Amino acid sequence: xxxxxxxxxxxxxxxxxxxxxxxxxxxxxxxxxxxxxxxxxxxxxxxxxxxxxxxxxxxxxxxxxxxxxxxxxxxxxxxxxxxxxxxxxxxxxxxxxxxxxxxxxxxxxxxxxxxxxxxxxxxxxxxxxxxxxxxxxxxxxxxxxxxxxxxxxxxxxxxxxxxxxxxxxxxxxxxxxxxxxxxxxxxxxxxxxxxxxxxxxxxxxxxxxxxxxxx
Ligand SMILES: [Zn+2]
Numbered sequence: 001x002x003x004x005x006x007x008x009x010x011x012x013x014x015x016x017x018x019x020x021x022x023x024x025x026x027x028x029x030x031x032x033x034x035x036x037x038x039x040x041x042x043x044x045x046x047x048x049x050x051x052x053x054x055x056x057x058x059x060x061x062x063x064x065x066x067x068x069x070x071x072x073x074x075x076x077x078x079x080x081x082x083x084x085x086x087x088x089x090x091x092x093x094x095x096x097x098x099x100x101x102x103x104x105x106x107x108x109x110x111x112x113x114x115x116x117x118x119x120x121x122x123x124x125x126x127x128x129x130x131x132x133x134x135x136x137x138x139x140x141x142x143x144x145x146x147x148x149x150x151x152x153x154x155x156x157x158x159x160x161x162x163x164x165x166x167x168x169x170x171x172x173x174x175x176x177x178x179x180x181x182x183x184x185x186x187x188x189x190x191x192x193x194x195x196x197x198x199x200x201x202x203x204x205x206x207x208x209x210x211x212x213x214x215x
Contacts, residue, residue, distance in 0.1 A: 008051035009065045018075035037101045038075040044124035067138045069095035088130035090137040097134045125172045129155045152177050
């Protein structure tokens with residue numbers, strides 16, 4: 001056990017975190033949904049194969065693991081003033097990373113269209129992509145262009161390195177990084193209009209053959 005903890009120091013800095021004062025704004029069913037979502041994402045991010053990948057990436061980028069103080073998997077989504085939902089944030093001076101969920105509304109529409117399994121693959125990989133992205137901000141700070149380009153490269157490497165990833169992961173990559181709305185990439189923030197996003201997602205999945213088989 002000690003060996004394992006020593007190998008993945010980032011894993012020990014991860015917490016599920018909820019803003020209790022915001023809980024009252026959400027209905028009981030929403031809270032239940034977001035709690036389940038966050039515990040799923042938390043497990044996905046703590047998987048040794050992914051932690052191993054992050055360890056490798058940080059070393060390659062010469063980012064000290066000490067630069068990361070906390071990684072909070074937030075239970076509730078974060079909506080910006082422009083209505084967009086954030087996938088993650090990074091406070092570079094404090095070394096504090098936050099990963100946010102998609103909204104329940106988005107997930108319900110997604111599940112109806114593509115099924116529960118594809119939603120789980122999507123949610124896990126979206127969180128992985130967000131964590132990779134936010135970790136890179138520790139080095140590249142405000143250089144969003146470089147962070148986005150590198151995030152995309154690293155995420156692709158990550159999906160290739162994961163032994164247990166289903167073949168869907170690559171297509172989810174296409175969905176996360178190449179579904180564009182008015183020329184804007186989906187990371188770090190995506191559109192809040194599930195119907196718009198899903199049309200693009202559906203096109204990506206069809207093109208990739210994931211949807212060619214009957215569900
Ligand atoms: Zn960014």
